[in-house]
Amino acid sequence: MKDVKMDITAGRNYLNETKGWKSxxxxxDHKRIGILYLASITVAFFLGGIFAMLIRLELxxxxxxxxxxxxxxxxxxxxxxxxxxxxIIPGIPAALGNFTLPLLIGAKDVAxxxxxxxxxxIYVVGAIFGIxxxxxxxxxxxxxxxxxxxxxxxTGVVSMTLAAFILGFSSIFTGLNFIVTIHKLRAPGMTWFxxxxxxxxxxATAIIQVVATPVLGITLLLLILERxxxxxxxxxxxxxxxxxxxxxxxxxxxxxxxxMILPGMGIISELISVFSHKKIFGYNAIAFSSLGxxxxxxxxxGHHMFVSGQSELAGMIFSxxxxxxxxxxxxxxxxxxxxxxxxxxxxxTPMLYALSFLFLxxxxxxxxxxxxxxxxxxxxxxxxxxxxxxHYVMMGGTVMxxxxxxxxxxxxxxxxxxxxxxxxxxxxxxxxxxxxxxxxQFILGSKGMPRRYYNYLDQYQPLHAFSSVGSWVLGxxxxxxxxxxxxxxxxxxxxxxxxxxGLTLEWTTSSPPxxxxxxxxxxxxxxxxxxxxxxxxxxx
Amino acid sequence: xxTTASIFMPPGGSTIAGEIDAVFNYxxxxxxxxxxxxxxxxxxxxxxxxxxxxxxxxxxxxxxxxLEIIWTxxxxxxxxxxxxxxxxxxxxxxxxxxxxxxxxxxxxxWFWSFEYxxxxxSINELVVPSGKAVKLLMSSKDVIHSFFVPDFRIKQDVLPxxxxxxWFEAPNVGEHNLFCAEYCGTKHSEMIGKVKVLPEREYNxxxxxxxxxxxxxxxxxxxxxxYVSRACxxxxxxxxxxxxxxxxxxxxxxxxxxxxxxxxxVDENYIRKSILVPQADVVAGYQNIMPTYQGLLKERDxxxxxxxxxxxKK
Numbered sequence: 121m122k123d124v125k126m127d128i129t130a131g132r133n134y135l136n137e138t139k140g141w142k143s144x145x146x147x148x149d150h151k152r153i154g155i156l157y158l159a160s161i162t163v164a165f166f167l168g169g170i171f172a173m174l175i176r177l178e179l180x181x182x183x184x185x186x187x188x189x190x191x192x193x194x195x196x197x198x199x200x201x202x203x204x205x206x207x208i209i210p211g212i213p214a215a216l217g218n219f220t221l222p223l224l225i226g227a228k229d230v231a232x233x234x235x236x237x238x239x240x241x242i243y244v245v246g247a248i249f250g251i252x253x254x255x256x257x258x259x260x261x262x263x264x265x266x267x268x269x270x271x272x273x274x275t276g277v278v279s280m281t282l283a284a285f286i287l288g289f290s291s292i293f294t295g296l297n298f299i300v301t302i303h304k305l306r307a308p309g310m311t312w313f314x315x316x317x318x319x320x321x322x323x324a325t326a327i328i329q330v331v332a333t334p335v336l337g338i339t340l341l342l343l344i345l346e347r348x349x350x351x352x353x354x355x356x357x358x359x360x361x362x363x364x365x366x367x368x369x370x371x372x373x374x375x376x377x378x379x380m381i382l383p384g385m386g387i388i389s390e391l392i393s394v395f396s397h398k399k400i401f402g403y404n405a406i407a408f409s410s411l412g413x414x415x416x417x418x419x420x421x422g423h424h425m426f427v428s429g430q431s432e433l434a435g436m437i438f439s440x441x442x443x444x445x446x447x448x449x450x451x452x453x454x455x456x457x458x459x460x461x462x463x464x465x466x467x468x469t470p471m472l473y474a475l476s477f478l479f480l481x482x483x484x485x486x487x488x489x490x491x492x493x494x495x496x497x498x499x500x501x502x503x504x505x506x507x508x509x510x511h512y513v514m515m516g517g518t519v520m521x522x523x524x525x526x527x528x529x530x531x532x533x534x535x536x537x538x539x540x541x542x543x544x545x546x547x548x549x550x551x552x553x554x555x556x557x558x559x560x561q562f563i564l565g566s567k568g569m570p571r572r573y574y575n576y577l578d579q580y581q582p583l584h585a586f587s588s589v590g591s592w593v594l595g596x597x598x599x600x601x602x603x604x605x606x607x608x609x610x611x612x613x614x615x616x617x618x619x620x621x622g623l624t625l626e627w628t629t630s631s632p633p634x635x636x637x638x639x640x641x642x643x644x645x646x647x648x649x650x651x652x653x654x655x656x657x658x659x660x
Numbered sequence: 661x662x663t664t665a666s667i668f669m670p671p672g673g674s675t676i677a678g679e680i681d682a683v684f685n686y687x688x689x690x691x692x693x694x695x696x697x698x699x700x701x702x703x704x705x706x707x708x709x710x711x712x713x714x715x716x717x718x719x720x721x722x723x724x725x726x727l728e729i730i731w732t733x734x735x736x737x738x739x740x741x742x743x744x745x746x747x748x749x750x751x752x753x754x755x756x757x758x759x760x761x762x763x764x765x766x767x768x769x770w771f772w773s774f775e776y777x778x779x780x781x782s783i784n785e786l787v788v789p790s791g792k793a794v795k796l797l798m799s800s801k802d803v804i805h806s807f808f809v810p811d812f813r814i815k816q817d818v819l820p821x822x823x824x825x826x827w828f829e830a831p832n833v834g835e836h837n838l839f840c841a842e843y844c845g846t847k848h849s850e851m852i853g854k855v856k857v858l859p860e861r862e863y864n865x866x867x868x869x870x871x872x873x874x875x876x877x878x879x880x881x882x883x884x885x886x887y888v889s890r891a892c893x894x895x896x897x898x899x900x901x902x903x904x905x906x907x908x909x910x911x912x913x914x915x916x917x918x919x920x921x922x923x924x925x926v927d928e929n930y931i932r933k934s935i936l937v938p939q940a941d942v943v944a945g946y947q948n949i950m951p952t953y954q955g956l957l958k959e960r961d962x963x964x965x966x967x968x969x970x971x972x973k974k
Binding site for chain 2: 189190261266268272357361363396398399401404426428432439446447450451454457461462464467478479483493494496499501502562563567568570571573574621651652655657
């Protein structure tokens with residue numbers, strides 16, 4: 121596997137060193153596994169995206185446009201399940217994290233390469249279960265699988281929850297691998313506080329993945345037991361308690377939204393600093409706020425249940441902690457802004473996504489206040505306001521950071537450039553389309569439009585139609601991106617080691633890197649953001 | 661009360677709406693200001709510090725205790741106020757006044773039924789007097805539903821294994837939308853109704869008329885009325901097309917295939933049994949999803965529905 125001679129000859133890299141499908145299927149190289157993940161989650165993202173477009177088409181008018189209510193209920197469930205379990209949870213950690221983590225800390229690979237490949241194949245098995253479930257009577261419960269509806273429906277609850285159960289192991293293995301890698305494999309001289317902030321974010325994420333995911337696994341297993349063996353756990357008809365399911369489910373699924381957003385925040389820290397060519401403001405504040413968020417995120421699950429009949433006292437505590445968890449996120453926003461102050465800001469494509477992130481995630485975070493305050497949550501709960509808030513955080517936040525990360529590390533991954541003009545066009549279309557689609561939904565929701573409605577009252581039609589048109593603009597942006605990225609793979613111009621002038625270690629090795637990442641163990645000569653001390657010229 | 665409507669909120673129709681909207685507006689203003697600061701600084705910085713030529717070395721400023729205290733403490737104060745306002749108003753939503761009129765709400769796939777103190781009942785239309793506190797005691801017969809009246813700013817999940825409660829007082833006469841807000845399957849989006857607020861005198865008249873509804877009406881007309889008001893229409897068409905249940909058109913006097921392969925004749929007793937014990941004889945090709953109407957219909961109502969279905973010839 122590893123080339124013991126260590127002779128880096130020109131043109132040899134992790135992509136061309138070995139050939140044939142077996143060299144990919146049995147690879148232990150974190151970079152190749154990262155690429156495998158990237159390809160898989162891209163497929164999942166487009167699949168989930170098609171479901172989203174179908175939902176918006178159906179909602180153009182009240183009543184039937186293109187599908188019946190049962191199909192619609194399946195489609196919105198699949199949109200959620202695919203996007204959450206197959207795309208956004210593995211998205212940044214398993215794809216971008218796998219590729220970059222060892223490079224960022226100056227290591228040859230992750231701590232357990234075989235476990236890494238195993239986690240990828242577990243992901244594939246989980247995905248196959250999910251697809252099997254879609255083909256044979258797709259689930260119609262919503263991605264939250266609330267009981268007792270999920271105990272009683274005749275659709276494929278067991279196969280889909282089994283898929284999520286299996287995918288959970290993939291997530292746990294990746295998290296475990298990252299924790300050990302960060303503890304044990306940092307290059308000599310890279311102390312904890314010389315790590316890039318993306319590494320801190322991956323570390324905090326990994327802790328949540330390892331601690332919270334088993335709870336989801338157990339919950340889904342209990343649900344399967346109840347359905348298959350009629351053991352009453354959640355269904356009152358069998359002596360169970362449906363609200364218990366909600367507690368279990370959100371005990372995982374609220375921390376899980378931080379599995380989704382924390383790595384995104386890590387990417388944004390890298391992007392803002394590199395493209396402002398400026399030392400990151402408040403390194404410690406950003407690093408510790410990641411850990412703080414990870415910890416408090418375990419204690420806020422009850423804010424999903426203010427109208428579930430939960431006690432007022434419990435509600436009050438959850439509301440209080442929910443506001444508390446918002447503060448560290450706010451601090452990060454201000455730190456990123458302060459990083460731009462007196463910087464030297466360039467508008468490369470990744471930076472456009474970082475700026476989109478700042479704009480959209482701020483809206484996402486602030487609208488969380490409406491939902492964290494109990495009185496307003498009673499009105500807004502289960503309406504489109506929640507849908508909009510969630511998409512502003514997850515798509516405006518995580519997906520924008522993910523796209524920024526893709527465009528940032530693309531030259532390193534494939535050694536090629538992409539078309540700047542078209543990448544700007546796509547970024548702008550995605551920004552405009554996103555706001556058209558989802559800002560309208562804040563208004564729809566506060567006007568009282570409930571979520572998961574196949575049909576709706578005429579008064580909501582103009583806003584729904586506007587939102588649907590926005591989704592086409594959004595979809596067009598992604599199509600353009602697909603075209604110029606594929607073009608880059610086939611015909612992109614070769615790129616130098618350090619196209620952005622970054623100071624983190626991955627830019628010191630060749631693009632694409634050799635299989636062993638670095639020709640010799642990297643020396644840590646400066647901090648990851650010392651733009652005040654070191655002038656690095658971008659090498660195109 | 662249209663004065664309370666904004667770009668975001670619908671017109672308020674309950675005594676509590678104003679207070680909820682005050683919390684909403686406080687958060688709206690506070691977050692708009694914070695958002696403006698963030699976006700303004702972002703635009704200002706990218707304009708002022710955009711890269712001209714080579715990057716060169718930049719400032720080494722990486723912390724500023726004063727600034728960091730400011731941007732931690734001020735947001736903390738802002739959210740603390742939101743928390744207290746939100747909690748305060750929330751408590752009022754759930755502390756029921758002692759003299760409240762009590763209505764029993766039953767949710768099931770996919771309609772709402774209401775039982776009033778004097779024995780009157782209604783379906784998908786909650787009728788209440790204006791200016792009087794109304795307490796809703798709610799439970800579900802199947803899955804979780806959620807009682808949501810946007811104009812009143814109230815929402816409460818309705819559970820199958822316990823009672824849940826919410827209350828409101830509508831000061832003005834009018835009509836308000838009622839939605840099911842917890843996803844409950846195929847007809848979730850059809851599980852909608854109205855809250856009708858009447859002057860107290862008209863409400864009393866309605867109560868009285870409702871407990872004697874249909875007197876002086878022919879059975880057929882009453883049946884046609886019940887077909888809509890008791891929500892048969894949600895699942896059974898009268899145009900011959902199948903819905904969630906079979907159409908009523910032209911079925912009387914004809915044989916019908918049942919789940920399990922046996923056959924039945926659609927006669928008076930078959931219809932009666934299908935209304936009161938719907939799970940007994942399910943027509944082949946349909947799911948066993950119809951709830952029982954035992955207790956929801958009076959003897960004469962059943963007679964009327966039978967007469968109405970009889971009248972629907974091919």
